[in-house]
Amino acid sequence: MAISRRVVQISCARAALVAIAVGAILVAGDDDNHMYKQGEAVKVWLNKVGPYENPHETYAYYTLPYCRDVSKELERKGAGLGEAIEGSDMVLADYQISFKQNVEPSIVCSMELDENDAQTFENAITGHYWYQMVVDDLPVWGMVGEDPNSSDDEEEDTQNDEQADAGNENNGDEAATDSDDDKTSEPDEGDKNDANDDDKTGEANDDDKTGEQSDDNNAEADSSSSADGADDEAGDDSTANGRRLLQSEEKDSEGSDGQEENDNKEEDSAENTTEDDSESKDGENKVEEVSIYTHRHFDIAYNGERIIEVNLSSSNLVAVKPNTRLDFSFSVTWKESEVDFDDRFGKYLDDDFFEHQIHWFSILNSFMMVFFLAGFVALILMRTLKNDYARFARLADEEDFAKDMGDDSGWKQVQGDVFRMPTMLPALAALTGTGVQIAVVLFFVSIVAAIGSMHEERGYVTTSFVVSYAFASVVSGYVSGSLYNRSKGKQWIKTYILTCTLFPITVFSIGLTMNFVAIGYSSLSAIPFGTMVIIFLLWSLLSCPLALAGTLLGRNAKKPYLPPCRINTIPRSIPPKQWVFPQELVILAGGVLPFGSIFIEMYFIFTSFWNYKFYYVYGFVVLVLAILIIVVSCVAIVVTYVTLNAEDHRWQWPAFLSGASTSLYVLLYSGYYFLYRTKMYGLLQTVFYMGYSVNFSLGVACLCGAVGYLAADRFVRRIYSNIKSD
16 A cells, blocks of 8 residues: 555656646747837738648648748747647748838739749649738738639629628627628528528628728739638638638728728729729739739737737739749738727637527527436336335245245346446446546536637647646546456556557557658648657656556545445356347447437537637537536436346446447548538548547547446446345
8 A cells, every 4th residue: 555655656746747847848839928019020920821621731831932031041930739739830921010000012022933833823822722820829811812713603602692691690890881791691500501601791892892902903902811701611612712711801901990991992092093993904814814912911900009900901913924023012001999908809709600599509409308318217217116126125025025036127137247347347447537537628628718718829729638638647547447446356557558548549540640641741730740759748757647646546545345236156147138129229329319419519619620710619518518428328327227127237338338339420420521511622631530530539439438337337336226135
């Protein structure tokens, strides 16, 4: 016992030292306090580029042959753990921007396209490549250029969407003048993802009304990027509407200062009539050849000493041809805003989508299902058990007992074997411990994220999951150790090794496969070697010691478990089952109801993860997790009762698998979403989608399986503690 305590102390001390040493690396961030003085430099970070249809096929910004000041060495911004996992490589742009100081159109750099550069840009533009910039931790997006082959379809879709969206509500932006053009369609119950396409309505025409570009005509300004536009998209029409997702920048600027822009538009129109006429001719040419945007206009709103909003507009289309000279320029306009700094991220959040009445209705529907399911299980089982207990109470002597023995229901017949050690006990204990660990991590991170604003910081949610999982290893060790000790197992070391390796190594193997594919594509989705070392250190020096400490605590903290029924020396033979359906089918059917309770929330999570939305309604996750646990518990209890009633004492694995089978339906839904809700293509994106889906399904399997086993274990101990044993 003294040795065990010493091991626990050493493990905890070791884990604490590692946590302190690695903590600074995990939350590597910017020391910037987001406050600026008049004329202070404001940095613009260039992050990544990639095809709109493939959210995780991203590359470094200078993968495209943009020109830059070669006399300066690239300055990179350090990335935290979560940012590195999500794929980030921010380099400082050459834009010279000062706080509250407007910048007239200025050339940043010039280049002459050779044949290779022209081909690279053309491939990117026809592939609907977008780029991301970050200004004061606020992301903005823009399209690389304009593809004439999709222009006609997009204009037709825009007109159709405008007609369909004529009566929709405003999505909550500050704009009053252009509110009809800046709204998100409410998701339809039958096809919410298609309804999201209305979110993009009229954005191309909004560009025609923009007054932010002093020298740019309406035709050239039809591609602009909104800091919240990229978040308002969900996936089906990603090709035609993907560009419009990045075109809502100018209308957001109109919303924040509509009257001022209207005045500016009138002045610009009066002063630049001749220039606009000539530019209109250029606008007509953009539908005839692949063209690249060479001018970027930043419209920045501030409140006091803080930046509140950043909008990006692209213009000046130039045909992509060899030997063509490109002059890349930028301009900046500063405006005062009344929005508080704490509320500046609100424009990125799609309230109409995530907080739509269908979302609330699905939660209410799940609660009703839980209520009726729990009531049904309680009514049927308790009524049956009550009759069994009453018959037992009437047996006054041994003669009556022997006479009535033949009438005993099936579950009483296995009282001498029901607490026997299950097969593959170390694996069962390890998976149960891992499932409880995942549940603890999900509840903890979701509650913290719901209370705070974790979604506003890049990579914080991912970092929180990784670090919380490492610290929660003590929970998995404790659960697996106590379960194994209760069954009087002798291979506790094997149980410990499985607990801290089975799930992490499986996930790591899948992630390594994804990483190799990403490296082959030179994609930012490839996790850097340094980040992999940090993850390995977290696992080997923090997670494993804590799991060991938990295992030892679980083995020694509790008194020896005494089952309510004596275990027979020789196992009772299992009679042939007379079930209408085989047990395997019953186990598979057990996952239907749990999946039905979470699939609506899965849709919102998938749409957020794969379609450029910020997921922020973590309160819904907490509610759905609670519902899922109740539903899985009820299903596992029913499956266990059916198994015991068939005089089969091997209830442990059926209880676990009945809950774990939920993951099969999750995986099938993932495949459906990939085929019918996205337009992803290519090996890289397919491997990443399937890899993430499999890892997600494995986590669901462990969580639901653990809940099912623990609920069934509680049920079995309860019913057998109320009967007399020989």
